[in-house]
Amino acid sequence: MLLAVNMCFSQDSIQAKKIYSLQDLEKEINLKKDWKAKVGNNLSWKDADLNDENWQPQSAVFFNMKDPAYKGEMWFRQKIEVDSSLVNVPISLLAFSKADVSVHLNGLYLGSFGKVDEKTEELKNQPVTFIFSKPGEHVFAVHYKDVLHNQKLSVFQPKGFKFSLVSVDKYDEKADLNNYLWLAITAIGFIFITLGVIHLM
Numbered sequence: 001m002l003l004a005v006n007m008c009f010s011q012d013s014i015q016a017k018k019i020y021s022l023q024d025l026e027k028e029i030n031l032k033k034d035w036k037a038k039v040g041n042n043l044s045w046k047d048a049d050l051n052d053e054n055w056q057p058q059s060a061v062f063f064n065m066k067d068p069a070y071k072g073e074m075w076f077r078q079k080i081e082v083d084s085s086l087v088n089v090p091i092s093l094l095a096f097s098k099a100d101v102s103v104h105l106n107g108l109y110l111g112s113f114g115k116v117d118e119k120t121e122e123l124k125n126q127p128v129t130f131i132f133s134k135p136g137e138h139v140f141a142v143h144y145k146d147v148l149h150n151q152k153l154s155v156f157q158p159k160g161f162k163f164s165l166v167s168v169d170k171y172d173e174k175a176d177l178n179n180y181l182w183l184a185i186t187a188i189g190f191i192f193i194t195l196g197v198i199h200l201m
């Protein structure tokens with residue numbers, strides 16, 4: 001009886017992996033969670049068949065990286081699953097970052113976003129369009145390089161990137177919204193800075 005109860009509990013505790021559909025795309029597929037990350041840089045980390053079981057869970061947006069080995073450069077990976085309704089459908093990749101971000105899908109380069117070097121003031125956040133050629137599992141790999149890492153920026157300033165998939169016809173609308181959200185996160189950080197300064201006075 002105890003064995004049967006434990007088996008039922010274990011099965012109920014297992015969460016089915018999300019399978020994305022065209023209906024999800026029309027709303028926006030926001031991939032801010034469920035990333036794995038590894039500090040450093042190795043181009044092979046983009047490969048679809050890479051074993052990333054030992055990589056650490058990491059949110060795409062973060063304020064402080066606790067790993068002492070972090071020098072402003074790391075890779076993120078996430079596996080997603082899509083159904084047949086998303087096959088051969090044009091999809092816009094919506095990415096926003098203040099760092100240099102390069103995105104790969106199943107080992108193939110899709111595009112770069114953000115601040116590509118210290119001298120560039122304007123952020124590169126132009127839309128990239130792609131398709132899923134088949135249903136099933138696909139792997140996104142993101143090379144993240146913070147070109148301003150050595151500058152003394154506030155710990156309350158958000159780092160990382162926002163990453164989502166949207167339908168082509170809704171790109172402009174979603175891009176404006178995500179930009180406002182990023183500015184809101186930055187504003188919250190400055191509020192904490194101000195409160196900290198006031199507290200020290």
